[in-house]
Amino acid sequence: MDVAEKAPAEATFEPLLQIEMEMGTFLSNWHHCDQLSTFIARIISHNRTDPVRHSNFFSSALNELLEVSFRGGSPDGQIGCAVYRHGRTERVKLTFPCLSRQRQFFSEAVSNTRREDALARYLDSISTGLTPSRDVVLLDLAINFDAQIRLENSAPPSITLVVDLPLEGIVS
Amino acid sequence: MSTAGLSIPFKAEFDVNSQEFSLSGVVRPRSINEIAGNISMLKAAIDQVRGVLYINVKRLVQMNNTAFHAFARVVLDACQARPDIRFVIVTSSVVGWTTRMFGHLNKIEPQITIEVYDSKFYPGQSFVENTSFIPILRTQTKMTWRHERTILPRHGMRSGITMADICCGIGDFVVLVQKEFQPARIVALDHSKASLAYARDVAAGFGITDIEYTYGDASEMLLEGNQFDFVSCRHSLQIFNQPDALLAELYRICKPGGRVYVTNEKNSHCLGEPRSQSIQWTYNEVAKLFSHFEMDVELGPKSRRYLTDAGFEDIVVESFMVTNLDGDAQDFADVIAAWEDVYAGEMSVKRGDSPEFIQRFRQGFQDHIFAALHPKGYAGWPIWVASGRKPR
């Protein structure tokens, strides 16, 4: 079991919104990432200090997560996206089915975001790679959006990414 | 779920004269093939420029990592191949993540630098975003509201509409509108963080929580087009060095069939009795002083032309005079005193005016106050209201 899962703050996060969709349907159109992130961002930002800009930031971050699940997910099962709030932070829980080698990959990518050399890795990937790897997308969230990312246990074949985004503090 | 009409189309453009390559809108491609044309355009731009290439991302609303990496790759490669050119990436303080994301490129190649364009971008900014204006704005709105409250319905204000107040200042206008007319949605935008903070406090004080105050540049807004029934912009066209550019933005965010409502002054027409000549001299000088800082406080009567040129139809123009007899004469006097502080105490000094000039300049404001408080006096401040409908 993931140690972070027992974090005491967990209980104080209040649910804002939850969306579920057949993974097959989600994967049928790339634009679902953009549409869902725009839509969810607007709804959850309406009572933030600067709703327009909070929504812009949140949509940026959520879109990357959805793109990650689009590229790494497999078509059988459900994708679920839930957003919670605690103080100045939103928590996104994104659950989606993926193959077991992807699970391994994700757990490495997540732990890379917490390593001391995260920025160096991120810069290295911008200066060398032509297209970003999923690894880099998570680093981008950690570096540019101050995200804290972990994996939560969920029943195979699904995985759950838990991403805390302290955007209110960055936006206003 | 429909997001029709919500997304801003992506655009890449290159202007060879200004050596500026700009990206705007939302770009979230699945693969770089989708933006291959834009990538080639950037490469071609790099081949054409000498010295420096500006990459303008002020209005880049969304860009995913796929697109970012693709564009970054081209620029980073060019740094190797073309040590003779510099790259200046122009970001905005409004979309903060672009500044962070593009900022990393400088850590990789010092030839690439980042400029936040709106940290100092319009000539009168230091005066206009100055917090010493805050108390005056509040009294001003209180005085103009007595008139506008009955004028607004003639310009399309009604309950249930969606509205935006652009350059909202301390936001008390929208609070008054909310109480009086109950629009369904209000977005209020300004580029002064201090004013917005004040605005949120004022709204909270009235128990109003659903006004969306947002930080932004009125001439480069992130708001999607065609979404508001009513767009107001009060006393602000007149402080922009390019009022037509601002008006084009107000037009863009307005729904077809909706109305844009602007109020402006003609400062040289402020008046008072007694001592009318001294008052008139000073306000003529106010107009000249503002034009020194590229602001046109004589704009009021020109608003019909501005609205026509911007493409509006069914233009309605009217004017009203705020006077010392409307309500509290002391309020009137307080506003004039505040104008004196900023215009004579700051702007005139900044222009480098002589002490003799400043003394005479101040005298006109003093005389205006004298007229306002005089038992038989009369003091006026004229305002022009104009609105136009965006064609369907």
Ligand SMILES: C[S@@+](CC[C@H](N)C(=O)[O-])C[C@H]1O[C@@H](n2cnc3c(N)ncnc32)[C@H](O)[C@@H]1O
């Ligand atoms: C003369 S005040 C008018 C404020 C308010 N509408 C009123 O009537 O009290 C002008 C306002 O425009 C804002 N402003 C100036 N330039 C701006 C820009 N580029 N974008 C957004 N707001 C701007 C200033 O911060 C200021 O609050």
